[in-house]
Amino acid sequence: MTASGGRGDAVRGVAASPAALRAEGLRKTFAGRTVLRDFEIELAPGEVHALLGQNGSGKSTFIKILSGFHAPDDGGSLHIAGEEVQFPLRAGDAVRHGLAFVHQDLGLFESGSVLENVRLTQHETRAGWRIPWQKERRRVQDALDRFGLAISADAPISSLREVDRALVAIVRAFEQLREAERGVLVLDEATAYLPQDGIDLLFESVRRVVADGFSVLFVTHRLEEVWSAADSVSVLRDGVVAGGGATAELTEDDVISLILGFPLTELYPEAHHARAETAARVAGLRGSVVKDFEVEIGRGEILGLTGLLGMGWEEVPYLLFGADRASSGTIEIGGQAHELSSMSPRRALGANLAFLPANRLKDGAVADASVRSNLTLPILGDYFSGGRLRAGREKEEAAEMIERFRVQPPDAEALMATLSGGNQQKVLLAKWFATKPDLFLLHEPTQGVDVGSRKQIFSLIDEAAKEGKAIVLASSEYEDLAHLCDRVLVFRNGRVIAELAKSSLSESRIVEQCFRDTESSAIGG
Amino acid sequence: MSETVDKRRTGPQPSVPAESAAPRGPSGGRRRRPDLAGIAASYGIIFAWAAVILVFSLLEPSKFFTTANLQTILGSQSVLLILALGLIISLSVGEYDLSVAGAMSVSLVLVGYLNVVAGWAIIPAILAALLSGVLVGVLNAALVVGLGVQSLVATLGTGTLLVGLGVAIRGETTSGISSSLVDVIRYRIIGLPLSFYLALLFTVIVWYCVRFTPLGRYLYFVGANPSVAKLSGLPVNRIRAGALIATSFVGAMAGVVFAGTLAASDPNISASYLLPAFAAAFLGSTAITPGRFNAWGTFVAVYFLVTGITGLQLLGLSGWIEDVFYGGSLVLAVSLSKLAAKYQIYRRSRITRSGGAPG
Numbered sequence: 001m002t003a004s005g006g007r008g009d010a011v012r013g014v015a016a017s018p019a020a021l022r023a024e025g026l027r028k029t030f031a032g033r034t035v036l037r038d039f040e041i042e043l044a045p046g047e048v049h050a051l052l053g054q055n056g057s058g059k060s061t062f063i064k065i066l067s068g069f070h071a072p073d074d075g076g077s078l079h080i081a082g083e084e085v086q087f088p089l090r091a092g093d094a095v096r097h098g099l100a101f102v103h104q105d106l107g108l109f110e111s112g113s114v115l116e117n118v119r120l121t122q123h124e125t126r127a128g129w130r131i132p133w134q135k136e137r138r139r140v141q142d143a144l145d146r147f148g149l150a151i152s153a154d155a156p157i158s159s160l161r162e163v164d165r166a167l168v169a170i171v172r173a174f175e176q177l178r179e180a181e182r183g184v185l186v187l188d189e190a191t192a193y194l195p196q197d198g199i200d201l202l203f204e205s206v207r208r209v210v211a212d213g214f215s216v217l218f219v220t221h222r223l224e225e226v227w228s229a230a231d232s233v234s235v236l237r238d239g240v241v242a243g244g245g246a247t248a249e250l251t252e253d254d255v256i257s258l259i260l261g262f263p264l265t266e267l268y269p270e271a272h273h274a275r276a277e278t279a280a281r282v283a284g285l286r287g288s289v290v291k292d293f294e295v296e297i298g299r300g301e302i303l304g305l306t307g308l309l310g311m312g313w314e315e316v317p318y319l320l321f322g323a324d325r326a327s328s329g330t331i332e333i334g335g336q337a338h339e340l341s342s343m344s345p346r347r348a349l350g351a352n353l354a355f356l357p358a359n360r361l362k363d364g365a366v367a368d369a370s371v372r373s374n375l376t377l378p379i380l381g382d383y384f385s386g387g388r389l390r391a392g393r394e395k396e397e398a399a400e401m402i403e404r405f406r407v408q409p410p411d412a413e414a415l416m417a418t419l420s421g422g423n424q425q426k427v428l429l430a431k432w433f434a435t436k437p438d439l440f441l442l443h444e445p446t447q448g449v450d451v452g453s454r455k456q457i458f459s460l461i462d463e464a465a466k467e468g469k470a471i472v473l474a475s476s477e478y479e480d481l482a483h484l485c486d487r488v489l490v491f492r493n494g495r496v497i498a499e500l501a502k503s504s505l506s507e508s509r510i511v512e513q514c515f516r517d518t519e520s521s522a523i524g525g
Numbered sequence: 526m527s528e529t530v531d532k533r534r535t536g537p538q539p540s541v542p543a544e545s546a547a548p549r550g551p552s553g554g555r556r557r558r559p560d561l562a563g564i565a566a567s568y569g570i571i572f573a574w575a576a577v578i579l580v581f582s583l584l585e586p587s588k589f590f591t592t593a594n595l596q597t598i599l600g601s602q603s604v605l606l607i608l609a610l611g612l613i614i615s616l617s618v619g620e621y622d623l624s625v626a627g628a629m630s631v632s633l634v635l636v637g638y639l640n641v642v643a644g645w646a647i648i649p650a651i652l653a654a655l656l657s658g659v660l661v662g663v664l665n666a667a668l669v670v671g672l673g674v675q676s677l678v679a680t681l682g683t684g685t686l687l688v689g690l691g692v693a694i695r696g697e698t699t700s701g702i703s704s705s706l707v708d709v710i711r712y713r714i715i716g717l718p719l720s721f722y723l724a725l726l727f728t729v730i731v732w733y734c735v736r737f738t739p740l741g742r743y744l745y746f747v748g749a750n751p752s753v754a755k756l757s758g759l760p761v762n763r764i765r766a767g768a769l770i771a772t773s774f775v776g777a778m779a780g781v782v783f784a785g786t787l788a789a790s791d792p793n794i795s796a797s798y799l800l801p802a803f804a805a806a807f808l809g810s811t812a813i814t815p816g817r818f819n820a821w822g823t824f825v826a827v828y829f830l831v832t833g834i835t836g837l838q839l840l841g842l843s844g845w846i847e848d849v850f851y852g853g854s855l856v857l858a859v860s861l862s863k864l865a866a867k868y869q870i871y872r873r874s875r876i877t878r879s880g881g882a883p884g
Contacts, residue, residue: 323756345755348758355756357756363753364753366749368816373742377754378758380742381739
């Protein structure tokens with residue numbers, strides 16, 4: 001799982017060539033606030049370099065300088081392949097300098113085909129502005145094949161899995177670089193929404209890119225990716241490079257300390273014990289992948305659901321909450337049985353269920369609305385008495401929740417859009433805890449969340465379990481599951497194939513169970 | 526109008542001191558300084574209205590700034606105001622209802638036809654007209670919510686269909702509507718017809734429901750993100766259908782008030798109310814609570830627009846001026862509402878950006 005081979009190959013080809021990217025003394029000030037100072041970074045040709053840091057540490061500012069969105073303050077310099085970059089950059093300049101980007105949102109248009117997306121602005125044209133589609137198709141198909149992707153150039157993006165979309169975005173960026181015949185591929189949190197097996201596929205593609213002599217700069221929140229893919233690391237904190245070096249010489253604890261500015265004693269809360277009483281019982285659950293799933297969840301228990309992507313585990317919270325329709329199944333909670341084939345979120349709320357979906361922007365929050373109105377939405381009816389909404393009480397209780405859930409900034413009237421990902425997630429946890437659920441379903445609760453907020457989210461989940469709530473945590477973060485859960489169920493092809501608890505519960509055991517007997521299961525594209 | 530835009534752009538940016546370690550105190554950070562930029566954004570239209578009144582008063586002192594003209598301006602727009610208030614209910618949930626003028630037309634024609642031609646008593650005629658509004662709403666809801674047709678297209682169809690239906694019911698102007706309706710609607714209190722107070726009462730009702738009941742929040746969340754609303758337990762489809770039915774019903778009420786105002790029914794008059802209603806709704810969404818459709822913003826917008834038109838007509842411009850003015854106002858209003866929404870986010874992020882992320 002190391003990428004060190006890439007550098008060797010590349011150096012052989014372009015010996016004594018200048019650094020692929022070198023930044024010196026870069027500085028950026030917004031309205032008197034310096035968000036980046038004396039920034040330095042150097043990437044050798046064929047190097048994979050990870051750029052880490054909490055939200056607001058300045059890393060996105062640097063990426064935006066590279067893409068030409070911001071111009072740095074005077075004084076610093078940026079060289080790409082030995083050539084100085086003149087600011088401000090105009091649209092298209094970045095590509096000409098040999099910089100290509102894959103951002104978190106990928107920037108693909110859904111209704112277009114892979115071919116159209118990959119060649120977006122670069123269609124070769126003949127006389128009369130005609131596009132030679134045959135040649136274009138062959139070229140894109142070749143590129144896809146070279147990356148070992150079983151994707152058709154004519155497939156619409158909307159038909160692709162999340163992973164394949166990310167890979168298409170990488171192929172597109174790489175095609176842009178090939179045009180420049182040198183350069184740096186920038187992965188700006190491109191892995192944030194990918195499950196573990198998708199990330200592995202993506203890194204395979206990254207290794208192909210560096211093998212051709214290109215360099216890769218990647219920004220991420222996931223520390224384990226650093227050791228599986230990067231040669232070296234730079235950590236940004238409060239706008240300056242706090243440290244870094246070759247990954248081989250750094251431990252995970254070193255890097256976490258650099259990110260936070262203090263040693264992180266305990267990311268995960270202490271283990272706790274579930275009580276014997278049953279909180280909920282699921283029977284005969286069938287969805288589009290899940291088959292005959294049944295489980296008993298105890299009060300105070302944190303139950304993990306995992307597996308490779310598409311194995312059915314990620315469906316379960318949506319089916320239990322009625323966000324997706326189950327074809328059959330029942331859930332018994334609070335002494336009452338509910339038919340899951342006719343479940344709706346409204347009914348689920350009535351049965352004291354709560355559900356935190358994985359996609360914050362699409363299913364979680366309204367970005368243009370205030371923190372308070374997002375937070376109180378499911379319980380707004382409680383504040384309606386005597387013919388009017390009791391706004392004073394609503395504001396008071398929202399402020400209390402915000403304090404209890406350590407939301408920064410602690411301002412109930414701030415717009416959701418102005419909060420960092422981690423703080424948005426804390427608001428959404430507060431929203432659902434305010435409904436006083438007996439059973440709380442969470443899907444990838446720490447996706448796209450920085451290390452500091454992750455710790456807080458873990459301890460909030462843990463506190464809730466200690467209060468006696470039952471928690472279902474559907475996640476592909478095996479390490480989190482191993483530390484947080486009392487019990488983890490591993491899914492394959494819609495069925496539970498392993499139940500791990502107590503001494504048998506560890507990250508390596510989960511990984512082993514997920515990948516066990518993989519030749520008979522479908523993970524290929 | 527351009528000065529309101531400028532005010533949004535400038536103004537002081539209140540900056541909160543760097544974030545304190547932990548917020549303490551009972552009211553958890555609820556102190557806010559008076560925010561001039563925010564006030565300018567919310568009430569800019571009122572300043573603009575005052576400026577328009579001032580300009581026309583100076584240009585035409587003998588005709589514009591008179592009690593009679595004031596009464597004309599305030600008294601003549603009840604129908605448009607009620608129609609626009611109905612429209613913002615659908616707009617809040619993210620649906621365009623282009624058939625609202627059609628619903629009004631059918632209601633207006635029905636009152637005239639049933640009361641005058643068919644000889645019904647006025648009360649049953651009014652009830653039938655209101656019922657027609659509900660039916661139109663149910664049809665729209667069935668198409669938009671039930672089948673999932675885009676509201677813009679579905680109501681473009683039903684709206685045209687309804688205007689045609691109105692002509693089919695009674696193709697000519699029918700005068701002689703029962704005086705009991707006409708007298709009530711035209712009954713004057715302090716020089717203004719009862720229809721004005723009716724529209725005012727309507728504004729208060731919509732404002733109260735949106736501001737002081739959970740309904741307003743529900744409508745907004747359904748419009749802003751139906752998926753979030755659904756997962757938060759709101760009956761999204763019922764709310765969307767309800768909003769469409771409410772809009773058509775209110776449109777039908779506007780038709781009844783119209784019948785009283787005109788003392789006649791005219792099948793060809795309603796269509797010209799569609800665009801002004803949209804202009805008022807969107808212009809209103811840039812004021813009072815910028816970025817959201819709201820009752821008082823709509824109220825002010827209706828009177829702002831008619832003040833402008835009346836003034837221009839007094840200056841001798843006529844005929845083409847209404848279309849140009851209303852059309853121009855709609856374009857300006859939607860541009861302003863986009864700017865207002867962007868500005869809202871920008872301003873909030875400036876306030877809340879203490880230790881937060883720069884980008």
